[in-house]
Amino acid sequence: MRYGYAPAMLLGVNGAAIALTSAGATHGTGKVWLLALLAAAIAASFAAERLLPYAPDWNRSLGDAGRDTAHTLVNETLVLGSVAAIPALAAVVTIVDIWPHAWPIWAQVLAAVLAADAGITLVHYASHKIGVLWRFHAVHHSVKRFYGLNGLMKHPLHQTIEMTAGVTPLLLAGLPVDVASALALAVAVQLLLQHSNADYRIGPAKHVLALNEGHRFHHLKWAGVGDVNFGLFTLIWDHLLRTYSYDGARRFTSDDLGMAAKPHYPVRYLAQLAEPFKPTGACTTSPATGHSTGQPSTAG
Template sequence: MRTLVRYGYVPFMLLAVNGAGVAIAAAGASKLWLVGLVFLAIAVSFAAERVLPYRQEWNAARGDDRRDAVHAAVNESLTIASLAVVPVLTAITPFDGIWPGEWPFVVQVLAAILVADLGITLVHLASHKIPALWRLHAVHHSVKRAYGFNGLMKHPLHQTLETAVGFTPLILLGMPTSVAYAVALCAVVQLLLQHSNVDYRVGPLRLVLALNQAHRFHHLKWAGVGDVNFGLFTLLWDHLLGTYSYDPKRQFTSDDLGMAAKPNYPDAYLAQLAEPFRSSGACTSDDAKAPTEPAAPTSH
């Protein structure tokens, strides 16, 4: 079973779950099927973490399980709400007939993912450089364990910003709602995989896909050291931007995660929503300091 999870978990999520979602969206079937796939992906993620954990202790709740569930419910509800306005926005776009609707549906989805990934990567990068954006993004970096739900733990305003920047170019191009729903499902699956506490293997694909092996470097708690691997779906834009980093020998524990400058970041959901607007939510001079000894050798 452990071998099956190690090598089959990612293909199942990317090909079976995403593939089923693409087929459902292409057929115009009820969107409730997509909701069902989201719950299936979450269930598979949690099961795989129990069978083959990267860190056994990361499977134990630290009073954060209910909070993270609320984050996930709120943010996914916002995603569904935003998708509901896609047809309206597409209808008023000044550019008619640009979307390549004659392409195979799966190719349309893959193209949309690449475009959205660029926008999300740039917002993510900016959120580590611009203090006002970091205030919102810091919620996501306050985690002390890496497991599937971490990917859905974001301040709703930051989630909205990422979605807006990632999807706006696609809407201007006239992206059909069916493609948008498929991309949204793929994003949920990707976030689960990216933060998953599963010791899976993908071989050379780790250089291209933004999965947990590379993304753990992004959650290193020292500013500067953790300013790497910003992509959601792929690492292609990180390679081009020079922000890709990976060391196959690096091992991670909870001591490596979080924010060194803000070790006591609020834990409660409502407190996390309010923190970006408090004086304590600002960046400090300590945020820019790297550790005395490098926490993770990197290669670009």
């Protein structure tokens, strides 16, 4: 499990999605296959976390299980709705259909993953630098334990902004709905893996793939320390932005996670949806630095 779990998720689950897409499963009954694969991936994530936990105490709810389930259901519904709307959206926004339709489906999905990775990663980076974006992204950084459903714990407005940045360039190029369906599942699988409490290993690939060993550093709560490893699928952009960080000797506990500037961030689902619109959800400016003290990059 330590060495086979990540390949099983990345290649097995995503490979099944690509195989079903090739067989025309995106037509007719719709996305039932996508939901089934997502359910299987979530079940595998929970099983791996219990059989091979990085931190056993992270498998115990801190009163956040219901909240995280609500975030997952809402955000995945938004993703599936977006996939269903792609034919109509593509008809409106496609400028020139330059999509490589002749490529094998796996190559088209890989191209979509790499392109979406760039857009989503850059919005993620900007969300740590721009106050209005941080208001919504802060929901994701309020976590106090690291497990699979954390990846899908996002304010729906921020989820929409990230996905728009990742998918709009693809729509402009003529993204097919079957490739979009496989991409949607790949995003969900990646988020499960990236925030997993399973103590799996990927060897030297940890310096390239944006999985849990590296992403834990992104959730460190102190000023500037957590402004690293922004990538969704890969760490390519982090290497280019000089935001890559890794220390193999580092161990993490709940005391390392969250936001130092906002240790009492709301925990309940509806309160988290409302927080960005309140004065307490704002980022204040430090007179000494001109930086926003509510962000991880500047929070004391």
